[in-house]
Ligand code: HEM
């Protein structure tokens with residue numbers, strides 16, 4: 001179905017987790033529970049922005065996607081949607097996101113979201129992804145912006161706490177993605193994308209995953225001593241973080257497919273639950 005194909009260009013599952021981080025940030029600014037209408041417009045604007053950027057990514061990435069089992073059946077590489085149509089669709093969603101966020105939230109939230117679109121759709125997709133194994137580390141900066149959009153939609157300004165939320169998602173991204181890259185490394189090699197396992201090998205990748213996981217968990221703890229979150233949050237962060245490090249350790253030590261998939265799947269649950277824990281602590 002054509003509508004289904006266009007919807008899939010927006011990568012809805014990925015966006016759902018991005019929006020969890022946006023929504024959670026809106027609840028913990030210290031300005032109380034946000035209004036339903038502000039929540040609605042911020043999430044709609046966030047969906048349009050990330051979805052628009054995703055569609056532009058699909059238009060530009062067709063040559064890579066056609067070479068990978070996971071992505072070859074997407075609408076553009078399989079010929080169901082011409083790249084130009086995907087690009088225009090993405091551009092329209094992106095422009096709409098600017099209108100929605102600017103009208104109903106704050107100028108700073110609009111600016112950060114627009115930077116996110118350009119970062120992912122152009123900087124990461126056109127250049128980073130194809131040129132360096134640091135693509136994921138640097139590219140993680142785009143995925144780390146949605147909490148800032150949520151925060152600034154409510155407050156109109158940045159703060160240390162908001163930056164810390166960004167840093168958490170930033171350090172989360174390499175373990176999240178490199179696990180998948182380990183499993184799919186042959187695909188990436190065939191497509192000519194310099195992902196870490198292709199460039200530096202499995203052992204180095206498993207080590208880097210462990211290093212980033214430890215840094216992620218350590219940073220997640222900082223919110224309590226810095227006065228942003230309370231002890232309840234710290235308890236959740238410790239429990240969730242212990243499981244994360246145990247899973248990353250298993251990837252480092254054993255490195256079998258079961259351990260790798262386990263960490264990949266858990267990384268998604270971890271991020272969602274950590275941000276829910278922030279809301280629970282605050283509300
Ligand atoms: C540079 C940054 C990132 C890269 C390169 C990346 C890459 C990927 C890839 C390749 C997949 C597999 C998708 C598929 O099977 O079609 C994936 C899955 C996923 N990613 Fe990321 N990701 C990044 C950041 C993020 C961020 C910041 C979030 C949300 C906070 C996120 C949320 C998800 C979710 C929810 C899935 C599962 C989707 C599914 O089951 O279909 N990712 N990611």
Ligand SMILES: CC(C)=CCC/C(C)=C/CC/C(C)=C/COP(=O)(O)OP(=O)(O)O
Nearest residue numbers: 014049050057113116117120142143145146
């Ligand atoms: C504030 C704002 C609008 C931020 C945008 C953030 C955003 C949409 C980040 C997406 C990160 C992501 C899913 C990368 C996928 O990599 P890939 O495209 O290399 O994966 P693929 O192999 O599945 O295509």
